[in-house]
Amino acid sequence: MGLPGEGVLQGLAVTARTMTRRADTRQYPDVPPDLPPRSRGVIALREENCTVCMLCARECPDWCIYIESHKEEVAVPGAARPRQQNALDRFAIDFSLCMYCGICIEVCPFDALFWSPEFEYAEYDLRDLLHEQGRLGEWMATVPPPPAHDPRGEPAKEEAAARRPAPGAAGGGA
Amino acid sequence: MHPVLPFVTAALLFGLGVAGVLRRRHAILLLMAVELMLNAVNLLLITADVTVRATLAAATPYAGQVLALFVVVLAAAEVGVGLAIVLRLYRLRATVAVDDVPLDRVEAGR
Amino acid sequence: MTSADWLLAALGTVAVAAGHRVVATDRLVRAGLHLVLCLGAVAGMYLVLTAEFLAWVQVLIYVGAVVVLLLFAVMLTRAPVGAAADLDRPGWTAPLVGGAAGLGLAALLVDAYRWTAVAPAAPGTPEALGAAVFRSWVLPFEVVSVLLLAALVGAIVVSRPGGRR
Amino acid sequence: MSLAELGLRVALVVVAFLTLPLVVGQAEHKVMAHMQGRLGPMYAGGFHGWAQLLADGVKFAQKEDLIPRGADGPVFRLAPAVALLPYLVVLLVIPLGPGDLVAQPLDAGLFFALAVLGVGVVSLLMAAWASANKYSLLGGLRGAAQLLGYELPLVLSAASVAMAAGTLSLPGIVAAWRPWWLLWQLPALLVFFTAALAEIRRPPFDMPIADSELVFGYLTEYTGLRFALFLLAEYVGIVVVAALTTVLFLGGWKGPFADASLGWLWTLLKVFAVSFAVIWLRVATPRLREDQLQRLCWQALVPVALGQLVLTAAVVTAT
Numbered sequence: 001m002g003l004p005g006e007g008v009l010q011g012l013a014v015t016a017r018t019m020t021r022r023a024d025t026r027q028y029p030d031v032p033p034d035l036p037p038r039s040r041g042v043i044a045l046r047e048e049n050c051t052v053c054m055l056c057a058r059e060c061p062d063w064c065i066y067i068e069s070h071k072e073e074v075a076v077p078g079a080a081r082p083r084q085q086n087a088l089d090r091f092a093i094d095f096s097l098c099m100y101c102g103i104c105i106e107v108c109p110f111d112a113l114f115w116s117p118e119f120e121y122a123e124y125d126l127r128d129l130l131h132e133q134g135r136l137g138e139w140m141a142t143v144p145p146p147p148a149h150d151p152r153g154e155p156a157k158e159e160a161a162a163r164r165p166a167p168g169a170a171g172g173g174a
Numbered sequence: 175m176h177p178v179l180p181f182v183t184a185a186l187l188f189g190l191g192v193a194g195v196l197r198r199r200h201a202i203l204l205l206m207a208v209e210l211m212l213n214a215v216n217l218l219l220i221t222a223d224v225t226v227r228a229t230l231a232a233a234t235p236y237a238g239q240v241l242a243l244f245v246v247v248l249a250a251a252e253v254g255v256g257l258a259i260v261l262r263l264y265r266l267r268a269t270v271a272v273d274d275v276p277l278d279r280v281e282a283g284r
Numbered sequence: 285m286t287s288a289d290w291l292l293a294a295l296g297t298v299a300v301a302a303g304h305r306v307v308a309t310d311r312l313v314r315a316g317l318h319l320v321l322c323l324g325a326v327a328g329m330y331l332v333l334t335a336e337f338l339a340w341v342q343v344l345i346y347v348g349a350v351v352v353l354l355l356f357a358v359m360l361t362r363a364p365v366g367a368a369a370d371l372d373r374p375g376w377t378a379p380l381v382g383g384a385a386g387l388g389l390a391a392l393l394v395d396a397y398r399w400t401a402v403a404p405a406a407p408g409t410p411e412a413l414g415a416a417v418f419r420s421w422v423l424p425f426e427v428v429s430v431l432l433l434a435a436l437v438g439a440i441v442v443s444r445p446g447g448r449r
Numbered sequence: 450m451s452l453a454e455l456g457l458r459v460a461l462v463v464v465a466f467l468t469l470p471l472v473v474g475q476a477e478h479k480v481m482a483h484m485q486g487r488l489g490p491m492y493a494g495g496f497h498g499w500a501q502l503l504a505d506g507v508k509f510a511q512k513e514d515l516i517p518r519g520a521d522g523p524v525f526r527l528a529p530a531v532a533l534l535p536y537l538v539v540l541l542v543i544p545l546g547p548g549d550l551v552a553q554p555l556d557a558g559l560f561f562a563l564a565v566l567g568v569g570v571v572s573l574l575m576a577a578w579a580s581a582n583k584y585s586l587l588g589g590l591r592g593a594a595q596l597l598g599y600e601l602p603l604v605l606s607a608a609s610v611a612m613a614a615g616t617l618s619l620p621g622i623v624a625a626w627r628p629w630w631l632l633w634q635l636p637a638l639l640v641f642f643t644a645a646l647a648e649i650r651r652p653p654f655d656m657p658i659a660d661s662e663l664v665f666g667y668l669t670e671y672t673g674l675r676f677a678l679f680l681l682a683e684y685v686g687i688v689v690v691a692a693l694t695t696v697l698f699l700g701g702w703k704g705p706f707a708d709a710s711l712g713w714l715w716t717l718l719k720v721f722a723v724s725f726a727v728i729w730l731r732v733a734t735p736r737l738r739e740d741q742l743q744r745l746c747w748q749a750l751v752p753v754a755l756g757q758l759v760l761t762a763a764v765v766t767a768t
Contacts (some may be wrong), residue, residue: 004749011733015484024487175288176401180329181393187322189386194307197366197378202357203312206319209350210303213326214379216338224333235297236416239335239408246338246345251435253350253436256356260438264361265310265445267423271370313578317524320571329678340557340564348567349597353573356593365521365581409619 010136037147040100041119042091042131044139049112052086055102055112065104066090080113093136096129114143177225179216188214201260201270205253212249216242288404299325307382310371312363316355322346336409359438450582458553461512462540469720470603470684474502477684477728484732504634505677512673519581520670521543529671531624535565536685543692544620546702546712551620557758559611561683562603562647562693563703566648569686570596573657577667578678588666591739592657595647598746599654603644605754606637610697623701631699637757638698640750642723645694647746649686652726653734692716 026033036039052069067091075082092104105113123129131139149156155163187210193206223238264270302322306315323346330339406412417425478501482489516525534557542558544551555561570593577589587715611617613634614625633639649653668679695701699719702712737745 008734009732012729015729015733018486019483021486023486023488024482025486027488027491091604175286175292175333175398175404176396176397178394178399179289179292180333181397182390183292183299183326183329183444185393186300186386187326188389189382189384190300190307190327191382191384192385193378196381197307197372199310199373200368202361206306206315206354208428209319209346209354210322213323213346216342217326217329220330220335220338220408224335224405224408230382234416234420236408236413237299239362239402240337240416240421242335242338242341243341243413243427244424244428246341246448247432250345250350250397251432253353253438255355255435258443259331260357261360262442269382273373310523314521316525317571317575336557344560344564348564348570348600352570352574352593352597352710353579355571355595356590359574359578359590363578363580365519365597408558408678443450 011144035117037144038115039119040102040115040119041117042095042115042121042139043098043105043136044114044116044143045089045091045093045133045136046112046114047137048134049110050088050091051110051112053090053109055107059103059105061101061106061165062097064101066092066094088133091133091136091173092130094130096126116141116142116143117138129136132133175227184214184217184221186214187211187217199271199273201263201272202257202273203254203258209249209253212245216245220226231265256267288332288440292329295325295328298322299329306368310367310369312368312371313355313365316351316358319354320351323351334404337393337408337410377436455553459541463537464759466685467536469688470681471502473575473687473724473728474684474723475499478502480725480728481732484729485593488738494635495538509677510674512676514674515670515672517581517670521579521581524575524579526675528572528576530622531575532569532677532682535568536682536689538650539689540685540692542619543689543696544623544701545716547624547709548662554620555618557617558616558698559607561621563607566689567596567600569648569682572682573667576671580667580670582670584664585667586671586713588657588659588663588669588712591663592650592667595650595654595657595742597646598743599647599750602640602746602750602754603648604757605751606641606644607681607697609636609637609694609754609757611704612758612761612765614763619696619701623703626700628700630702634698634761636753638694639759640754640757641698642690642694642726644746645690646727646730647742649683649690651683651687651739652731654742655736656739659736675692687724687727688720691720691727695719709746727742 003096028087052067054067057063057065057067069086069088072087074085101116105115111115118139121129121131191207191209191211191214194210195204198207207220219238223236223242246280254262260270267275299322302325305318306322306340309318323342327339327342327347330336330342363433479489479497490498490501492498493504516522531572539562541553542551542561544554561582573592574589574598577592580586610622610630614622615624616622640717650657657663658665658668660666663669669678671679693699695716701719702708702716704711704718707714
């Protein structure tokens with residue numbers, strides 16, 4: 001307990017100090033925002049990487065990914081019988097449902113989904129927020145390159161595995 | 175200036191106040207009617223003071239206006255106590271209709 | 285009739301009409317608001333009658349405090365917004381007695397004063413009234429202040445919820 | 450004073466009534482924004498959003514004029530006008546400069562101003578009750594209790610100055626004012642300013658419209674132009690309170706030099722400085738709780754005002 005009105009004076013001092021500083025506001029439509037790296041704007045799709053494994057659609061918490069596909073037979077010359085392969089017909093994300101959790105991107109084992117920092121895709125009609133694969137593919141152009149590997153960090157698991165000598169060769173040498 | 179105009183206004187206001195006090199059942203409306211009567215008296219005092227003061231001025235100047243001032247103060251006090259009673263009544267009986275207040279029975283109120 | 289007379293007549297009409305609404309309306313809060321109008325018109329009459337100080341006292345105490353207290357109490361006792369049916373006692377006695385009192389007094393005063401004109405007196409400024417109160421009316425003034433204190437204490441005691449029964 | 454001159458004076462007061470609140474309102478926009486590290490309006494009118502309030506006015510005028518079905522129509526419609534009128538009337542008696550620079554010099558100017566300001570509470574109760582809304586009613590009851598309570602320290606602290614100056618006339622008080630009164634009447638100044646803040650229901654005393662508790666208090670049901678009129682009343686209230694504080698406690702037109710020719714400028718500067726303080730307090734302080742509000746009034750402001758009154762009386766009789 002200090003003097004009565006001490007808190008008020010403190011508040012007045014803080015606000016007065018803030019007033020003398022420059023405001024940090026950026027006038028958005030005039031000045032483009034300076035987004036931090038790994039901003040979550042929109043999800044981009046690299047269609048050729050998708051194997052229709054459906055992991056993303058199944059993990060999505062609010063079921064906003066729609067995937068349709070059919071099976072194709074691929075006859076590989078020399079093989080005993082033709083192999084079956086999934087072919088993607090439709091890949092769509094409904095951004096009116098998406099909550100930008102990023103789980104689909106995390107779970108994709110084939111690097112088909114990426115975060116793009118683009119955020120200016122508001123629509124007048126809710127239905128236009130359903131982005132089909134064409135639109136999702138266009139976003140690929142805006143995906144920034146992945147951040148450079150930390151030179152002092154541990155090497156990636158794949159690199160370490162590649163450098164390790166093959167188990168057979170190692171056994172033979174010893 | 176013709177003093178008869180405010181005098182008649184005061185008389186009519188007093189009549190209205192009397193009618194209100196006799197007619198209303200709601201305690202607060204009763205107080206309002208009482209205020210009307212007090213105001214009529216004030217108007218009468220002030221008009222009398224302003225117009226016929228010449229005969230009284232030598233002894234006590236502004237006597238009517240000072241009396242009216244006292245009446246205003248008393249009215250404020252009266253309303254204060256009156257409303258306190260009315261609110262107390264409302265809290266005890268949940269009604270402020272003066273006809274419904276039993277005078278012969280003491281209830282154990284909170 | 286001079287302009288002062290016209291003003292007095294107009295304000296008097298407003299006061300009486302508003303006063304009539306106060307005692308005749310079936311909407312509680314409207315009654316209070318009409319009381320504001322009535323008291324305001326009476327304050328205007330004081331002003332025309334050159335009782336300047338009393339006019340402002342009327343506005344400050346009556347319109348600013350008394351009526352607000354009344355409205356406050358009306359709202360605390362759950363007044364309906366619309367019309368209420370059981371505000372009045374039935375019967376014609378009240379209007380008859382009130383009308384008789386008002387008209388009788390009016391007739392008396394009209395008979396006493398007729399249409400005599402009076403020159404406006406020296407205005408009742410705060411200075412003049414202050415001098416009057418503190419020269420000739422000091423004792424009543426002190427008594428009134430004691431009474432006000434008593435009323436204040438009384439109002440607090442009566443309205444305290446946990447007070448003695 | 451001829452009739453034409455009186456008309457001109459009233460017209461000038463009306464102009465001040467319409468422009469000064471806009472200036473204060475715009476200042477509030479910008480000052481509040483910068484105190485919170487923002488920019489505030491920047492687009493309306495081009496240069497730093499100077500026309501923002503005009504744009505707001507146009508927007509308010511376009512809004513639908515809603516009256517709730519259960520409301521008491523005439524009272525509901527009349528309330529904004531009743532809220533504005535007292536402030537307009539009070540502006541008439543506030544002296545801008547020495548000599549004749551006041552719209553209506555009144556012998557009992559201070560008393561008149563306080564009496565008329567007291568009428569504002571009626572508009573609040575009208576708006577609250579006629580809306581037929583429980584939040585409005587709660588806000589109105591809070592407001593009435595607040596305004597009635599704070600009227601007392603307001604009048605007492607003003608009485609102290611009037612007693613020191615020996616007059617109720619506002620120009621007379623300024624004429625009698627001396628710089629050392631700033632020190633001697635400081636408690637009265639603080640009490641008056643705080644009570645006046647509560648009288649115009651500005652934060653930290655905005656419980657009647659506390660938007661996080663009562664939606665918007667007695668203004669909940671108001672839209673469009675009527676709401677704009679209430680907002681205008683709030684800003685005129687700031688101007689009136691600042692002007693009264695200036696005239697009573699800060700020496701009105703008395704400045705460091707050239708009082709006779711530049712008096713109006715000193716008055717305006719002081720009015721804006723006090724308005725700035727009003728805005729500043731809004732940014733810096735949180736809203737009080739209802740019981741804290743009443744405790745502040747009865748346990749702090751009223752005793753201080755009474756003490757100041759005793760002190761003033763002692764000094765006046767001694768000298």
